[in-house]
Amino acid sequence: MVHHLSGGAWGMAGRRIWEAGTRTLPLMALLFLPIAFNLDTLYAWARPEAADDHILHLKAAYLNAPFFYLRAVLFFAIWGGLAYLLNKWSREQDEQPAQLIGPQDRRFRLLSAPGLVIFVLSITLMSVDWVMSVDPHWYSTIFGVLMIGGQGLATMAFTLVVLAALVKHEPMSRVALPGVVHDLSKLMLAFTMLWAYFAVSQLLIVWSANLPEEIPFYLERLQGPWQSISIAILLLEFTAPFLLLLWRDLKRKPHVVRRVAILVLVMRVVDITWTIGPVFRHHGSTLHWLDFAVVLAIGLPWLAVFWRSLAGRPLVPARDPYFKEAMAHVR
Structure with missing residues (x-):
């Protein structure tokens, strides 16, 4: 989205890599399920004894399981919606016969402006929910x-x-x-x-x-x-x-x-x-060695899906109407 707003040759080289990364979201949603099913193991605020903790009691309106699940669904819906539209329009751009600037190209910018703000807000809240709240007394x-x-x-x-x-x-x-x-x-x-x-x-x-x-x-x-x-x-x-x-x-x-x-x-x-x-x-x-084992257990399937997704589309957005102009500045 940053590249759609700013332009430049740097994004022409990286765009299909980033798009392929967004198409791994279904896998990430699947990998999130163990977290969703083990909240009380990972998060102290999800345990019954949290009701006796004064600080956690004050935070209970936000840190509670139903609201946590609702926000998680909302995060994936936002990311999935943005990824779906950007990938769909990018594929349609590849199928057009000529490099012509039209409404179908301007829609990238029209989505990216509010989409970037929404994305940043969602990542901020996700960081609080999934990472910072593992230590619920700290903020x-x-x-x-x-x-x-x-x-x-x-x-x-x-x-x-x-x-x-x-x-x-x-x-x-x-x-x-x-x-x-x-x-x-x-x-x-x-x-x-x-x-x-x-x-x-x-x-x-x-x-x-x-x-x-x-x-x-x-x-x-x-x-x-x-x-x-x-x-x-x-x-x-x-x-x-x-x-x-x-x-x-x-x-x-x-x-x-x-x-x-x-x-x-x-x-x-x-x-x-x-x-x-x-x-x-x-x-x-x-x-611990298990820290790196977990990274491999998650990272290797992710890389497999990523490379397969990357190979399924053209590596370069050659039909982008700004492609030739952008590349001319770095040759």
């Missing part, structure tokens, strides 16, 4: 945008990894030019800085306020066994990618920037584990 008003920044960072990293795998294959080789890879790498650098800004802002706000319901989140993660993970996140998710992506030549080489992107993706998994893990680890342990 952060910046947590939603922090997760959005992390999602954008992971998206750019994954896009560059896929482009590097396809860069030697037609027709992607005619689109994934050094200038396009450079633009996508700059976006990954921008999201790296944006994510870091939100992360530091949250830390400073919580640390300076020093409130008893907020500060334990960082005390538990910046001391003891999780401290080494915190240092790794600082060095490998921000410092190393930030410094490497400052080099212009590196950003123009897909097989080189791919290594940075893979590092970012791995550290995003570690970061999410760092955010959620301490709630369930009460005996001083940090990362």
Whole structure:
């Protein structure tokens, strides 16, 4: 949706990758079912004893199972509706006989403007529901945008990894030019800085306020066994990618920037584990091999569906009326 509003050659290379990613939503809805059926195992607010907790009692109007399920259905409906329309119109665009600008092309922008706002709001609420509420006594008003920044960072990293795998294959080789890879790498650098800004802002706000319901989140993660993970996140998710992506030549080489992107993706998994893990680890342990086993158990089926979906459509939106104009600026 950002590309439909802004245009540019960078989106022409990544558009079909992102569309294929949205077509995995049915699988993600299926994978959400174990969470839905085990709320009381994952979320303290869903257990009967939560009624005796004063703070959870005050939050019960929002944190309750029926409302949680309703919001989850609404999230998937919003994402599915946006994905369906964008993919449907993109397929229709591929089938049109010529690159002509018409009402069928303007509808991308007409949907993307309000759709982007709705999407950001839904991701913010999803982050509160599915991630932040695993520790229902803790809260952060910046947590939603922090997760959005992390999602954008992971998206750019994954896009560059896929482009590097396809860069030697037609027709992607005619689109994934050094200038396009450079633009996508700059976006990954921008999201790296944006994510870091939100992360530091949250830390400073919580640390300076020093409130008893907020500060334990960082005390538990910046001391003891999780401290080494915190240092790794600082060095490998921000410092190393930030410094490497400052080099212009590196950003123009897909097989080189791919290594940075893979590092970012791995550290995003570690970061999410760092955010959620301490709630369930009460005996001083940090990362466990099962954490990575779960990632593989979810990630491998997702990748299989993604690659199959990507192969089922043209890799390049060559019928987009802005395609030639956009690519002319990077040749």
